[in-house]
Amino acid sequence: MLPGGQSTSPAAWTANDLADNPHDAADKAQRVHSMFTAIAHSYDLNNRIHSFGLDQSWRRRAVDLARVQPTDRVLDAACGTGDLAEAFAAAGAAGVVGVDFAEKMLGIARSKSARARRRPGTNTPTYRRADVTTLPFPDECFDVVSIAFGIRNVADPRQALAEFRRVLRRRGRLLVLEFSQPANRFLRQLNHFYCHHIMPWTATLIAGDRSGAYRYLPRSVATFADRERFMAMMLAADFSSVTQHPMTAGVCVAYLGHAGA
Numbered sequence: 526m527l528p529g530g531q532s533t534s535p536a537a538w539t540a541n542d543l544a545d546n547p548h549d550a551a552d553k554a555q556r557v558h559s560m561f562t563a564i565a566h567s568y569d570l571n572n573r574i575h576s577f578g579l580d581q582s583w584r585r586r587a588v589d590l591a592r593v594q595p596t597d598r599v600l601d602a603a604c605g606t607g608d609l610a611e612a613f614a615a616a617g618a619a620g621v622v623g624v625d626f627a628e629k630m631l632g633i634a635r636s637k638s639a640r641a642r643r644r645p646g647t648n649t650p651t652y653r654r655a656d657v658t659t660l661p662f663p664d665e666c667f668d669v670v671s672i673a674f675g676i677r678n679v680a681d682p683r684q685a686l687a688e689f690r691r692v693l694r695r696r697g698r699l700l701v702l703e704f705s706q707p708a709n710r711f712l713r714q715l716n717h718f719y720c721h722h723i724m725p726w727t728a729t730l731i732a733g734d735r736s737g738a739y740r741y742l743p744r745s746v747a748t749f750a751d752r753e754r755f756m757a758m759m760l761a762a763d764f765s766s767v768t769q770h771p772m773t774a775g776v777c778v779a780y781l782g783h784a785g786a
């Protein structure tokens with residue numbers, strides 16, 4: 526079921542909530558919806574600033590890994606403001622649909638899409654409100670399903686993976702982009718300091734946020750499945766030949782899996 530359109534409370538995540546594992550919260554979907562409704566207006570700006578401009582190159586690399594064919598239909602799940610959907614369209618996909626349950630994020634995706642300058646012959650993505658755990662699409666109707674920085678935010682990631690598998694055609698590809706931890710100990714500590722002690726303050730200030738979104742972000746990364754566990758989740762959801770592709774020393778990782786053997 527889709528959560529309501531507006532935030533009812535300014536704080537989706539308090540410090541007390543985040544002392545526990547946020548993925549265990551019974552009302553995680555409502556909180557996540559409320560948080561993205563609150564920060565949608567400055568989401569892109571915060572992404573660019575706090576990734577030092579790298580977030581779009583991570584998305585482009587993910588698109589490269591999916592090896593888009595001119596006949597491919599792509600579903601970008603939890604598309605947010607549409608950056609990955611736009612990257613798939615620019616790569617020449619036959620059609621791209623972005624879905625998200627936060628209308629405010631979709632509104633920004635639609636207005637960016639309307640303003641976008643496209644190469645001749647490039648398709649325009651369409652955006653639709655939907656919950657990725659109950660996708661409004663028939664079985665086996667997409668060649669690629671992608672989700673960037675979204676699976677960690679979904680209340681039931683296993684159900685989302687099952688839905689991705691259901692809507693993928695045989696030999697279709699699932700591309701998941703998510704934050705991770707650098708393998709190098711020094712870089713891991715540096716990344717931890719930045720994500721836990723700098724970014725939450727500056728991002729909260731830029732967003733004028735009272736939802737707790739940028740305190741939830743590092744906590745949700747630290748408590749989400751690590752790379753090995755996430756790859757096991759993909760295999761359990763019936764994806765094969767699952768591979769991981771770390772980027773920027775492992776701050777970010779793309780997972781690629783295939784539907785069918």
Ligand SMILES: C[S@@+](CC[C@H](N)C(=O)[O-])C[C@H]1O[C@@H](n2cnc3c(N)ncnc32)[C@H](O)[C@@H]1O
Nearest residue numbers: 561603604605625626627656657673674675679
């Ligand atoms: C961190 S944003 C990622 C947005 C975009 N993919 C990107 O690359 O920037 C996470 C998105 O997941 C969406 N989301 C979380 N749970 C969802 C669900 N169950 N169904 C649909 N969208 C969901 C949120 O509304 C939010 O827009």
